[in-house]
Amino acid sequence: MTAVDGLSLRVEPGEVVAFLGPNGAGKTTTLDMLLGLARPTAGSVRIFGQEPADAVALGRVAAVLQTGGLLKDMTVAETVQMTANVYPNPRPVSEVLERAGIADIAGRRVGKCSGGQQQRLRFAMALLPDPDLMVLDEPTTGMDVEGRRDFWTAIRRDARAGRTVLFATHYLEEADAYADRIVLIRQGRVVADGTTAQVKNLASGRLVRATLPGADQVALAGLPGVDSVEVRGDTVLVQAGDSDVVARYLLTQTPARDVEITARNLEDVFLALTTDARTAEPAAVATNHLEGSIR
Numbered sequence: 001m002t003a004v005d006g007l008s009l010r011v012e013p014g015e016v017v018a019f020l021g022p023n024g025a026g027k028t029t030t031l032d033m034l035l036g037l038a039r040p041t042a043g044s045v046r047i048f049g050q051e052p053a054d055a056v057a058l059g060r061v062a063a064v065l066q067t068g069g070l071l072k073d074m075t076v077a078e079t080v081q082m083t084a085n086v087y088p089n090p091r092p093v094s095e096v097l098e099r100a101g102i103a104d105i106a107g108r109r110v111g112k113c114s115g116g117q118q119q120r121l122r123f124a125m126a127l128l129p130d131p132d133l134m135v136l137d138e139p140t141t142g143m144d145v146e147g148r149r150d151f152w153t154a155i156r157r158d159a160r161a162g163r164t165v166l167f168a169t170h171y172l173e174e175a176d177a178y179a180d181r182i183v184l185i186r187q188g189r190v191v192a193d194g195t196t197a198q199v200k201n202l203a204s205g206r207l208v209r210a211t212l213p214g215a216d217q218v219a220l221a222g223l224p225g226v227d228s229v230e231v232r233g234d235t236v237l238v239q240a241g242d243s244d245v246v247a248r249y250l251l252t253q254t255p256a257r258d259v260e261i262t263a264r265n266l267e268d269v270f271l272a273l274t275t276d277a278r279t280a281e282p283a284a285v286a287t288n289h290l291e292g293s294i295r
Helices: 027-034 054-055 075-085 095-099 115-127 143-161 174-177 196-200 215-219 242-253 266-274
Strands: 005-011 016-020 045-046 060-062 133-137 164-168 182-188 189-194 206-211 224-232 235-238 257-263 290-294
Touching: 005 189, 016 027, 016 143, 016 174, 027 045, 027 133, 027 235, 027 257, 045 054, 054 060, 060 115, 095 115, 133 143, 133 242, 143 164, 143 174, 143 235, 182 196, 182 242, 182 266, 189 196, 189 242, 189 266, 206 242, 215 224, 215 235, 235 242, 242 257
Parallel strands: 005 290, 016 164, 016 182, 045 290, 060 133, 133 164
Antiparallel strands: 182 189, 206 235, 206 257, 224 235
């Protein structure tokens, strides 16, 4: 079965790129190939002009993954120190613990850490080689709202200093808020690639929301360019290609109030471009072509 099909991706230094797609789209398979954990059956992957495994071994690439890699009986500081021994010139343990926001739990055993704290520990470990590229797979899983905000503040600060970040997430609001660029894939192929604004524009139309008791759904649905009409109590929501027509009708032909017009959000685009023909993540990896170049 084909997991990644002709995917070509180039990421420039200092970019923060959100890599999005539904379950089974090929995100994890692609990240595994970028990290040298899997090899494409055709095509190539180059990281800073090197094979992925070589770039990882040299510390130019580091990753924060969802699971694995932690020994529950070791303390947080011991875990980071053990990882630091792998690299020839690691950043100081105290520095990365502080940077990841877990200096205050350095003496805590990993098994006693929450899911969010363990993710921060993985982040600290990934910071040790001071990598040029950070690959993040669902990095804020288990973190609370404040922890997620602090994490992304740190990531954006690193990006401004020149570090490249490629991340996969199911939190679309994170991609919307923090990514410079969004790459959206479905069935192993890129279906959208651009800035957040550019990708949002792929979902045409706007949402018109108004307070209108007893809304006439039939009349609204019959307006030119209306895609759908939904009534929630006294609130009516109209998806339309021409929001001006809907707003004009509501304001002149009905007693509607509190009329709002908003562009479609990233979730709308995600659903519009990825809901057709979803497939399960295949066990076998096959690719027609994978070209990944991170310079």
